[in-house]
Amino acid sequence: MTSMKSYSGRVQAKATPQSRPVAGKAEVQNDAGGFGFALDKWARLHRFLVLGAEGGTFYVGEQKLVEANAKAVVECLKEDGSRTVLEILDVSVSGRAPKNEPAIFALALATVYGDAATKATAYRAIPRVCRIGTHLFHFCQAVQDLRGWSRGLRGGVGAFYADRDEADLAYQLVKYRQRDGWTHKDVIKLAHPKTKDPVKNALIRWALGKTKEGDDSDQHVKRGPIIAAFEEVQRLGVELAGGTTTATQAQRIVREICELTGKWRLPWEALPTQVLASAQTWETLAPTMPLGALLRNLGRMSSLGLTVSNLSETTKILAGRLTDREAIRKARLHPLSILQAAKVYGQGHGDKGSLTWTAAGAIKDALEGAFYLSFDSIESTGKAWLLGIDVSGSMTSNHLAGMNVTAAEGAAVMSMITARKEAVHEIYGFDHGFVDLGVTAKDTLAEAIRKTNKNNGGGTDCALPMIFALENKLKVDAFVVYTDNETWAGKVHPFQALQAYRKALNPGAKLIVVGMTATGFTIADPSDAGMLDVVGFDPATPAAMADFVRG
Numbered sequence: 001m002t003s004m005k006s007y008s009g010r011v012q013a014k015a016t017p018q019s020r021p022v023a024g025k026a027e028v029q030n031d032a033g034g035f036g037f038a039l040d041k042w043a044r045l046h047r048f049l050v051l052g053a054e055g056g057t058f059y060v061g062e063q064k065l066v067e068a069n070a071k072a073v074v075e076c077l078k079e080d081g082s083r084t085v086l087e088i089l090d091v092s093v094s095g096r097a098p099k100n101e102p103a104i105f106a107l108a109l110a111t112v113y114g115d116a117a118t119k120a121t122a123y124r125a126i127p128r129v130c131r132i133g134t135h136l137f138h139f140c141q142a143v144q145d146l147r148g149w150s151r152g153l154r155g156g157v158g159a160f161y162a163d164r165d166e167a168d169l170a171y172q173l174v175k176y177r178q179r180d181g182w183t184h185k186d187v188i189k190l191a192h193p194k195t196k197d198p199v200k201n202a203l204i205r206w207a208l209g210k211t212k213e214g215d216d217s218d219q220h221v222k223r224g225p226i227i228a229a230f231e232e233v234q235r236l237g238v239e240l241a242g243g244t245t246t247a248t249q250a251q252r253i254v255r256e257i258c259e260l261t262g263k264w265r266l267p268w269e270a271l272p273t274q275v276l277a278s279a280q281t282w283e284t285l286a287p288t289m290p291l292g293a294l295l296r297n298l299g300r301m302s303s304l305g306l307t308v309s310n311l312s313e314t315t316k317i318l319a320g321r322l323t324d325r326e327a328i329r330k331a332r333l334h335p336l337s338i339l340q341a342a343k344v345y346g347q348g349h350g351d352k353g354s355l356t357w358t359a360a361g362a363i364k365d366a367l368e369g370a371f372y373l374s375f376d377s378i379e380s381t382g383k384a385w386l387l388g389i390d391v392s393g394s395m396t397s398n399h400l401a402g403m404n405v406t407a408a409e410g411a412a413v414m415s416m417i418t419a420r421k422e423a424v425h426e427i428y429g430f431d432h433g434f435v436d437l438g439v440t441a442k443d444t445l446a447e448a449i450r451k452t453n454k455n456n457g458g459g460t461d462c463a464l465p466m467i468f469a470l471e472n473k474l475k476v477d478a479f480v481v482y483t484d485n486e487t488w489a490g491k492v493h494p495f496q497a498l499q500a501y502r503k504a505l506n507p508g509a510k511l512i513v514v515g516m517t518a519t520g521f522t523i524a525d526p527s528d529a530g531m532l533d534v535v536g537f538d539p540a541t542p543a544a545m546a547d548f549v550r551g
């Protein structure tokens, strides 16, 4: 007897393999060959602004991913230009992205593909998105690649110089003297910043190198003390490099440089290279240097013996600064930058070069604290959470925003934020199988990463958290799936598994998909109000997740 399968059985509305689209749902094929939902263009814009396309994904190269995201940005610009610029501003100004480059690139696209009103809004946004010299140089490179210079563009770029206060302008000029082939002189010659302020004009002239002709003492005075201090430390540096100084003279010079540095808060980039090998210099810089620079120089400071004990003065200063929530937010210190710094600092040697150090316990703890402080604060919802981390091959080879943190590692530490607040939770990992990762809310970030990295590789089935909960009759209010959404290996689609779970155990169960790469797919059904798609490593994500589950 031949078995007779019903028509409905063949269409399998309730259990469709992920290798096929579900009838009646507008699904698209992901880069791994499975089928899921297309991400709404605004959600995709947000993913791109936060995560960028650097390094591509496991499945597609960087070039292709950048092109796909550029296309999505242009689609947003065509639909609503001012909303697009507002999104760019929001992500950039509130420090929601580990790198500002996607916002800079998107803003450059707005000056090309926006209508007249959008372009005007984009020009006004330039000094707010490009807050430091490096940002401005990258923006100028992007617009050079995409378009020509217009009056509006000049005004927006010129405002970087004209609209900031005098001391800050001087600081920018000595800190970011050149980056990636650009100098302030190059930008100023293109943008012709206009200001009536005589001090700013003197500073702009100085940046252009016009210090000889007509450089009377008046000009010198107008430029102010920061430029004067910079010129003096540079002169002292030349003296030091001359090689004719005695040890005592050299000590005097270093002392003088440190005095000027401390008094005028010169950035380390403004100092002569020779003094950067001196512990005294970093001791001077530690109390006031910007937090981003501090994060990048922790290893260097430790290698110079400034943090030999938790009781060392510099250790106390660094640890104190890294646990100041207000300062962390003000400096837009991003959790991913902190995590990267914690990883490098903890390993005791730099990624390149020969710098080695003994990591100070107090600083390791402070970095751990800083990581949690850099997210928007959250309150417990009191609900039951199942946190599922995709540890498949793609997740363990994707790197977040081109940094030394994989998507799986990022997912593991993201899950810790929720786990530490929610008493009722389980953390599992899945690829084509489902495992208890053994991660607990008490683990350090390094421990959580280590445990997660023990379980990796394999295919991808994003439906497993729901299937596991259904089979084991677990009472779950919120499923969280941290993934790149490249699911293909399962017998049912994740949304179907959620429907089956709701029907059997908890009709109110919700699903949150935390997207870890800037692709255009999601496993969340956009027509289901009980599913939410959020972006991994947006500092606002854990709070948004809690609100969704509470509401």
Ligand code: CA
Residues within 6 Å of the ligand: 392, 393, 394, 395, 459, 460, 486, 487
């Ligand atoms: Ca995968």
